[in-house]
Amino acid sequence: MKFNLARLRPLLTGSLVVAVLAVTGLAVRPLETPAWQWVRAQQPALKLESLQGALGQGLTVGLLGGFRAITADFFWIQTNSVWEDRDLPATQTFIKLVTAIDPRPLYFWLNGSRMIAYDMPNWRIVDAGGYNVVPPATQRRIDEEQATVALRYLQEAFNYHPDAALLHVEVANVYLNRLKDKARAAEAYRRAALRPDGPFYAGRIYGELLRKLGRKAEALAWLKETYANLPKTVDRARGVSAFTVESAMAPLVLERIHELEEELNLADDQRVKP
């Protein structure tokens, strides 16, 4: 059989194209790498870990690039739809899909974790026969399982929002309300209170939990320190509005300080004077 070189021409052309492109890829790497690092730093959603879970369903929508925000919004509507139907697997999948597509809004993380930690245990217990049928130990186990899932989910959120005080508050709420773990809840509230955008109530709850844990001296020290830094009067020049003063609740903190001073039997000279 005669060898026909012309038959190999498409293969040779294709190989040449691939080779030229590979060389070009190598040559433009110094241009691409710094730009790509910059883009990645600005766009947490592009990290592989966040897409892995959603790749099957989210592939098409992920490709839409700039439509990320609205795609996540539409999937959030879908999440609420399956949540209304109490469809646990679908709700859990959509919650993760939404934050995989767009992890930037805190709203999705907070509300997603609430669905997992508070609603899903209820669904599971109702599905298993209801609160009167399911033994308390089983109910407790279900609560713990869902709380663990929610905490894992919130931990992932910290990758995208490391400084968000509200995430710490949400973690604290899960520990306190679902796992009844006051010590861990207290620690999470403390972290929230120490953030620049930490809500005033996080510090108050931390003090109250220390008190309930029997760490009264610690609670008193914390509340005294907190009280000293609370805004007590409106100061427009420093950006302290009436709402801020109201939210800070300095009189309430002082009242608790006095209660703790009583409980600890402190001498008059050791007590805070208003």
Add this chain to the structure above:
Amino acid sequence: MSSLARSVPFSFGRLGIVAGNTFLEAVRQKLFNFLLLLAVALVASAQLFREFNFGSSELKFIADFGFGSMVFFGSTLTIAATAQLFFSEIENRTALTLLAKPIWRTEFIFGKLLGVLAVVGVFCALTTGLLLVLLYNRETALMAANPEAFEAGRLIHYGDLVLMGVLQWLKFGVLAAITLLVASFSNTNLYTVVMGFFMLVICHLQYLARDAYSQVSALPLRLLVQGLSYVFPNFQVFNLADQIGIGQGIDPTVFLRVGAYALTYIAVFGGLAVYSFSQREI
């Protein structure tokens, strides 16, 4: 290159004529007008979709939505227009007439490429301009309603919006060059369009392959994936719009790097299309 073409030197004038004709032909097509109208309508309706916004700020949402429309319809327009404009020459036999004259295939291919670039340039300019007006109006309204939130001035960097429009245009330029490379050896318009969309998907997702190769333990597989990541350009580097709408801007050096990256690929894919087309019997 035909023997006739060899007898004349390369001419930017002839290249410009091909580009001008390509542009005119594209503008006369219904596809261009239809996609342009759709994109403009979608960008303009971004405000209506605000009701669906849960997470991000309103301005960010409008910016995301506007650029989303531009990327989606722009990619469709680029692939479809490039394939159609190339194959209309082949199918109508005008390519035969044209290439029988003293004209280089390089002039033909780069003329087509420049024509498509002009078409998507008009598309990008219109959609970016519209988005700019939309954001400016909305931001002005928000500033009037809530002046405390804008004490530091406007949140949107309007210059960056223009830079983003330019980057999208360059990305469409790379996509047009890729589509032209496929068209240079393909026999049908449909095959070219489908391959163009596949390439778009691959170039958008190639960073996943690059991430994956670093985790693969088998050396041959790792080398294969690494090699693939070098072959396809990374379209995600063009996505610098994430900071628009939240008061942060685009790093100018990053813009310049991405611009140079795009121009390099346009030249390389264009050159490869010329090479591949020169091997083709028409």
